[in-house]
Amino acid sequence: MESIGDLGEFGLIRRVTGRPMGPDVLLGPGDDAAVIAAPDGRVVATTDVLVEGRHFRLDWSSPYDIGRKAAAQNLADVVAMGARPTALLVGFGAPRTTSVEWARRLTDGIVDEADLVGASIAGGDTVGSPTVTIAVTALGDLGGAPPLTRSGARPGDVVAVRGRLGWAASGLHLLENGLDGPAELIAAHRRPRPVYTAAEEARSLGVTSMMDVSDGLLQDLGHIAELSGVAIDITAALVPLPPSLAESSVSRDETPTIPSEGKTSPSESGVGGVPVPDPLHLALTGGEDHAFAATFPGGTSFPAGWTIVGHVAEGAGVTVDGSVPSLRGWDHFRS
């Protein structure tokens, strides 16, 4: 079987070059660097590194899914700034014995996710590494508009979210415990589905601050609160919840294991003795769905897809129903 070691450093890039580039890539792979359109005169840029065993598991996700996920989390960052993604650069480290087919499927995943927003892979680097590592940089164009930062929330604003909360974390819980359903939750872990139109929608609604939820709603709203110099209170009853895990079934092929400490909040006994985490806990602390959280002037009327989950006040920090959340005090949040 042909390995990426056989291909050499330029091999993967050549494979990518075979795919058509979007109009924003003025000079693609093959030179010392790419040249990408930045008609706005500014470029939005972000980079994320995904590491085997930490951000994905080779036995839980296909290379195609890993590619989709790696692209999605970077594209979501660009969209969270209110920009249109234009191009990706992909650094890829893997054992030289990695099959070309594996790398091709990874690349296909990246390209297909980028296609959703009209972005292209403009360049990259392939290196040998004992640890499968994917470093994606995403670039975007603001189209003359101001960036949507984390610092613009004002007292009196409402907090709203667009996208799923806690789905990917639910899927991870299922995989960690050898459970094979609900399939939609496992799929959500493997392949996040950010609502890439969120920034455009948010601008039309008068958004004051915005970010993508990558580390959990509580933690990420903490960044908006800190950088905006405000307090944010979440109303637990308003938070959209992932489907319940109570009906999840044990896979015949796998033995349930105890979930990692701190990752889940045991609340009731599930199938096979595995504690079932609370949906509200998952919605407030689960990352990786790449929902968008944003603040808007009070009284904003939202279209379908947006859910008000809280409000902004004078002060500092994030509270839930007026109380400071604590990972040890999760009972507080149970409905």
Next chain:
Amino acid sequence: MESIGDLGEFGLIRRVTGRPMGPDVLLGPGDDAAVIAAPDGRVVATTDVLVEGRHFRLDWSSPYDIGRKAAAQNLADVVAMGARPTALLVGFGAPRTTSVEWARRLTDGIVDEADLVGASIAGGDTVGSPTVTIAVTALGDLGGAPPLTRSGARPGDVVAVRGRLGWAASGLHLLENGLDGPAELIAAHRRPRPVYTAAEEARSLGVTSMMDVSDGLLQDLGHIAELSGVAIDITAALVPLPPSLAESSVSRDETPTIPSEGKTSPSESGVGGVPVPDPLHLALTGGEDHAFAATFPGGTSFPAGWTIVGHVAEGAGVTVDGSVPSLRGWDHFRS
């Protein structure tokens, strides 16, 4: 000792934020993405991944040197396109037990190298990884000029280089064999010194194609020959050579080892029985000095620092003194 695991994902970015940003960084670390000036309306972008054990060794290079090298090789790619580097994004993977001091020195190296060209670290990502990995993305601005690609060489052009050839490869040979000098060669391996003014100089000389030498002059000129649809012949007697390794001394603390097969071309017996590679071989095949190789119209008069090493003709491929080089036929090149 404080580790990067204690700092958390945002820690390193905060450390970086403490350094002043250049004027091109319109929005720095702390949001979902950075915003960087791209006054030209296009942005030059490149990414390189450096992996422990493959691109650097923790016992041979200090974290500061690794940072300098990681930045230099990406900045050189931007300069090779004829652009002014504006910003870097740094993805950093390391065991969570890595000391904060180690990471700080790495970051200092990156920032100091970027300072040489007025670029700043605009963002990044820090993740846990069993393998120390540094993924650097560099951005640059073309200032209204066309990019300097690999595809513009024309028959009749001369080939000239700016910077060192074979120095870093010589230093690597010394380290691999437990030799402690010449110190300037070991330093060249640890910290390349690209001549960042090369692109500006080349433009003023009417450059037709340009690239940075990262994989060795022969291999890299092969890319210019292929993309320009021309043949390139190198005149061996014109190639600037690194200092001879014949006088290199054996470190008292280390036992010489046999160099890796294929990496060096034994030509004479050195101290301690270690074969000494031929300087011309090192100059033609050694990468990592990040010299710049470029083509110019025939008859171009070069200022100090530039060395003509060959010429461009009709045809294809790269020859040395009219013959096709072969790694097995290195005797051909010995003077």
